Amino acid sequence: MTQEVDVFAHRGAQDNFVRSEEAFPAFIGGYRSGKTAGGVIKAWFYSMEYPGAIGVWTEPIAGMFAESLLPTLRKFFGEYEMHLWKEEGKGGPNHRIVFTNGCVWLLKAAETPERIVGFEAAWALMNEAASSDHGSQEEAYFRLVGRLSQQGFPHWLGIATTPIGQNWLWREWVNNPNAKKTGHVLFQGSSMENPTLEKSYLDTMEATYQKGTPLYRRYVLGEFAQLEGLVLPTFDPDKMIDPWPEDEVFLRRIAGVDFGAQSPTTIVETGITRSRRLWDREWLYQRECDDDTFVKACRDAQDSGVSLFVCDPSGKERIAWMRQQGIPAVKARSNRITDRVKAWSTPIGQGRYRLDSGSTFLIQEVMGLSWSRSKGRELETDKFDPNTPDHAFDAGAYSKMELEKMVLDWTPPEIGNW
Ligand SMILES: Nc1ncnc2c1ncn2[C@@H]1O[C@H](COP(=O)(O)OP(=O)(O)OP(=O)(O)O)[C@@H](O)[C@H]1O
Ligand SMILES: [Mg+2]
Secondary structure (H helix, E strand, O other), X not given: OOOOOOOOOOOOHHHXXXXXXXXXXXXXXXXXXXXXXXXXXXXXXXXXXXXXXXXXXXXXXXXXXXXXXXXXXXXXXXXXXXOOEEEEOOOOOOOEEEEOOOOEEEEEEOOOHHHOOOOOOOEEEEEOXXXXXXXXXXXXXXXXXXXXXXXXXXXXXXXXXXXXXOOHHHXXXXXXXXXXXXXXXXXXXXXXXXXXXXXXXXXXHHHHHOOOOHHHHHHOOOOOOOOOOXXXXXXXXXXXXXXXXXXXXXXXXXXXXXXXXXXXXEEEEEEEEOOOOEEEXXXXXXXXXXXXXXXXXXXXXXXXXXXXXXXXXXXXXXXXHHHHOOOOEEEOOOOOHHHHHXXXXXXXXXXXXXXXXXXXXXXHHHHHOEEOOOOOOOOOXXXXXXXXXXXXXXXXXXXXXXXXXXXXXXXXXXXOOO
């Protein structure tokens, strides 16, 4: 079964990764640099060359097969679906891609490594292996290594991922004196190397992450950059702090809420103008905040035109309680640290951010918030420095996440669905 296919890997990291015959090739790349495509192309050509070979494709969670592997497989090799390959067992424990030449790709979620047992395979590919949103994938990696025992086939375990900091992948592939000997080779790819990406996308990436910052090195260049220093190094107080514009007509005004106990409870308003400029100001920054103070701050904000309160998603009970008080409250779209940072860094990077000069706590946090320094040990996850407060920062992140959605592609958040 040989098929002429019209699919080529892009020159550079993707092509080198696809052609690599090393045992542990890792394509570490920026966003949209072609990592998943590289993995699919590599696994496809191997499967065509070695009928009967069993492979394992992992995603961090099972739900991601439908978003990542399958659309990519269909985009490149969709014309052979039902002739050469088909998807089986969707949504169940035996989800797989089956080929007419006897090859099988077992689809496994890395978040349940205990299920990576009881089969032998020739190869494995871990897509988004650095993601630790659902726990470190290191155990899944070690288990997969132990599965590569199918006789008569060359064995390999590939990685295709956006890097985070100096995590287990960095230890295995970079900070490891035996890496070369054991075939742990690294192919580092930048988003800029993918010729199919539109310039506007790359411009947004540059504006959001700003050349030279660790976030840019990580998410665009694909380096194992440890986050350090200020979280918002491009915030410029001279240009971005101004008195609240009383005469401005805002398209919408909403507020973000971060619940605290000993740490302060915070309410930060975000307004968006016709020219898509975002303005922030604080309504509350209060340690051990009692209910009356909180409700009064919400009412004051509502009286001035704030129409929605977007809250720390971990505070479900507080959100339900706010609704009982008649305050329109919803949970924020995401609590991921990178999403919170992006909510700030995007408008700042695009030069359309302003902060009210009377909001002293918020100003302090925005200018002081720093990444946690790794003290000798590597960090598996990104964290803010616990000595630099982030409560007003988080409230402002929640409101900005929702407001940008409201203006771009908004569906109203469900109130009453708890
Ligand atoms: N060799 C190729 N030929 C044609 N198109 C490609 C190739 N490689 C990547 N692309 C296209 O570039 C885009 C990004 O590729 P892909 O999804 O593989 O990147 P990624 O690095 O996995 O992205 P993400 O960071 O979102 O996971 C997709 O539209 C994909 O189809
Ligand atoms: Mg991908």
